[in-house]
Amino acid sequence: DIDECAIGSHNCSAAETCYNIQGSFRCLSFECPSNYRKVSDMRCERISCFNYLECQNTPVRITYYQLNFQTNIVVPAHIFRIGPSPAYAGDSIALTITRGNEEGFFSTRRLNAYTGIVYLQRQVSEPKDFLLDVEMKLWRQGTYTTFLAKIYIFITAHAY
Numbered sequence: 001d002i003d004e005c006a007i008g009s010h011n012c013s014a015a016e017t018c019y020n021i022q023g024s025f026r027c028l029s030f031e032c033p034s035n036y037r038k039v040s041d042m043r044c045e046r047i048s049c050f051n052y053l054e055c056q057n058t059p060v061r062i063t064y065y066q067l068n069f070q071t072n073i074v075v076p077a078h079i080f081r082i083g084p085s086p087a088y089a090g091d092s093i094a095l096t097i098t099r100g101n102e103e104g105f106f107s108t109r110r111l112n113a114y115t116g117i118v119y120l121q122r123q124v125s126e127p128k129d130f131l132l133d134v135e136m137k138l139w140r141q142g143t144y145t146t147f148l149a150k151i152y153i154f155i156t157a158h159a160y
Contacts, residue, residue: 001020001022001023001159003020003025004018004020004024004025005018005019005020005025006020010025010027011027012025012027013027013029015029016028016029017029017030017041019066019152019154021068021154021156022068022070022156022157022159023156023157023159024156026129026152026154028064028066028152030042030044030064032044032062033062035047035048035049035058036062042063042064042065043061043062043063043064044061044062044063045060045061045062046058046059046060046061056143056144056145056146057146058146059135059146059147059148060145060146060147061147061148062147062148062149062150063147063148063149063150064149064150064151064152065080065149065150065151065152066151066152066154067079067080067151067152067153067154068153068154068156069120069153069154069155069156070155070156070157070158070159071123071124071125071126071127071155071156071157071158072158073120073123073124073155075119075120075121075122075123076119076120076121077119077120078117078118078119079106079117079118079119079120079153080117080118080134080149080151081111081115081116081117082095082115082116082117082118082134082136082147082149083114083115083116083136084114084136084138084140084147087114087115088140090140090141091113091114091138091139091140092113092114092138092139093110093113093114093115093116093136093137093138093139094110094136094137094139095108095109095110095116095118095134095135095136096108096134096135096137097118097132097133097134097135098133098134098135099131099132099133100130100131100132100133101130101132104121104122105120105121105122105124105130106118106119106120106121106130106132107119107121108134114138116136118132118134118151124155126155127155127156127157128155129152129153129154129155130151130152130153130154130155131150131151131152131153132149132150132151132153133148133149133150133151134148134149134150134151135147135148135149136148136149
């Protein structure tokens with residue numbers, strides 16, 4: 001694997017970030033939706049919300065992740081772990097894949113009250129890119145707070 005990002009042989013624009021994957025690369029750009037501000041390269045935080053329902057149902061934080069696996073990964077494979085940090089006694093989470101899983105390759109499971117995982121439940125036979133939206137609703141002291149993980153998953157051909 002040649003790291004096109006490191007040696008500069010990619011064609012990503014200045015607004016995009018080069019992400020190296022096995023045998024290739026991807027150009028990714030991370031924009032925050034309106035009413036969010038960028039607080040790091042990979043994270044947006046909500047600026048404000050105007051009523052109780054909006055505050056509960058729109059994510060307080062959107063975080064981007066990139067994962068890279070090969071087609072010969074053994075399934076089921078735990079590929080992502082999520083939970084509040086710090087976690088407190090009495091916390092409880094609910095995980096939902098809200099977008100990107102139309103073909104049913106992925107699923108979620110709670111490990112305990114405050115930790116969940118996303119796992120690959122079905123073999124991906126061809127190289128394929130996914131963008132999963134995984135919503136975590138945190139129940140803490142009588143209120144729900146929503147967090148969104150946008151996970152880019154690149155499945156590449158395995159090296160022989």
